[in-house]
Amino acid sequence: xxxxxxxxxKHVWVLLTPKPMAEKVDISGRNIIVTGARPYSLGYETAKxxxxxGASVVATSRHAAQAEKSLKDDLCKIGVNENNIAxxxxxxxxxxSVNGFATWYGENYGDKLHALVNNAGILKDVLQPWxxxxxxxxxxxxxxxxNYLGSFHxxxxxxxxxxxxxxxxxxxxxxxxSSHLHDQGKNEDLFNDEKTYHSLSAYGRSKLAMIHFSREIxxxxxxxxxxxxxxxxxxxxxxxxxxLEIPEGxxxxxxxxxxxxxxxxxxxxxxxxxQTTVMCxxxxxxxxxxxxxxxxxxxxxxxxKDEAVSRRLWDKSEAWVExxxxxxxxxxxxx
Numbered sequence: 001x002x003x004x005x006x007x008x009x010k011h012v013w014v015l016l017t018p019k020p021m022a023e024k025v026d027i028s029g030r031n032i033i034v035t036g037a038r039p040y041s042l043g044y045e046t047a048k049x050x051x052x053x054g055a056s057v058v059a060t061s062r063h064a065a066q067a068e069k070s071l072k073d074d075l076c077k078i079g080v081n082e083n084n085i086a087x088x089x090x091x092x093x094x095x096x097s098v099n100g101f102a103t104w105y106g107e108n109y110g111d112k113l114h115a116l117v118n119n120a121g122i123l124k125d126v127l128q129p130w131x132x133x134x135x136x137x138x139x140x141x142x143x144x145x146x147n148y149l150g151s152f153h154x155x156x157x158x159x160x161x162x163x164x165x166x167x168x169x170x171x172x173x174x175x176x177x178s179s180h181l182h183d184q185g186k187n188e189d190l191f192n193d194e195k196t197y198h199s200l201s202a203y204g205r206s207k208l209a210m211i212h213f214s215r216e217i218x219x220x221x222x223x224x225x226x227x228x229x230x231x232x233x234x235x236x237x238x239x240x241x242x243x244l245e246i247p248e249g250x251x252x253x254x255x256x257x258x259x260x261x262x263x264x265x266x267x268x269x270x271x272x273x274x275q276t277t278v279m280c281x282x283x284x285x286x287x288x289x290x291x292x293x294x295x296x297x298x299x300x301x302x303x304x305k306d307e308a309v310s311r312r313l314w315d316k317s318e319a320w321v322e323x324x325x326x327x328x329x330x331x332x333x334x335x
Contacts, residue, residue: 092150
């Protein structure tokens with residue numbers, strides 16, 4: 001069966017069968033960061049659930065004030081202390097923003113960080129996939145810069161807290177939100193831009209990198225620091241990232257009504273999509289270094305299993321982060 005047809009059949013099965021739910025766990029006393037928590041996002045649902053289970057959650061969003069008000073209101077409606085959650089601005093494309101957030105967290109939450117959920121990401125130009133490669137101000141393809149490099153940079157800054165917490169509590173973890181579309185990426189493209197640009201394969205490349213990232217974290221830090229990492233495919237979910245830009249006016253209103261009616265028929269609700277991420281951030285014990293789908297471990301593509309690629313990607317990414325410490329910023333190396 002062709003791969004596309006097989007994926008479609010599996011997606012239909014997912015929509016029609018009961019949705020697995022993470023088992024509720026009392027995680028009071030745990031500090032958790034969840035990136036990308038704008039309303040109508042997976043990060044928003046993930047942060048809300050974890051805070052409702054007792055964790056002290058710091059969520060991030062480029063629309064922090066709006067997200068924080070909405071999350072606190074939602075928690076109050078279900079009788080949960082609104083102080084369980086705070087939202088801070090974070091732009092993963094902006095080095096100063098990432099540095100500032102990590103510094104703020106250390107100053108306000110002490111030396112404890114039990115879990116980091118790298119959820120923030122983008123998927124651009126779905127309707128115009130052959131569009132000219134969009135670049136960030138520092139010269140990277142935009143999916144690569146936000147979905148992978150920005151998350152690596154943030155994780156690198158928070159590693160000392162995560163390792164210390166792992167040593168002291170016996171359990172710290174990093175959850176990287178990937179995608180089944182990691183099969184659109186190739187290992188050779190992790191180190192060079194694709195010759196022919198296509199937004200879907202660029203997105204897949206960034207999500208392939210997130211799985212390599214998780215596996216390398218597990219190899220480097222699990223045994224010595226009790227720091228584990230899991231990669232997650234949340235499913236095809238109705239979020240602000242998957243919604244198309246809709247024109248204003250009467251036509252736009254019609255599109256919104258049609259889209260709202262069709263979304264539940266073709267995509268998972270955000271509450272269901274967040275379950276695997278929530279499970280990986282809360283359930284203990286849980287095997288690290290794995291790729292989780294529908295709340296259980298599954299096999300990713302063979303490309304993810306090349307340890308030499310994982311090590312090389314880590315080393316190149318870490319070298320890039322080191323250039324950010326130079327007073328003049330240095331010239332970044334394409335990775």
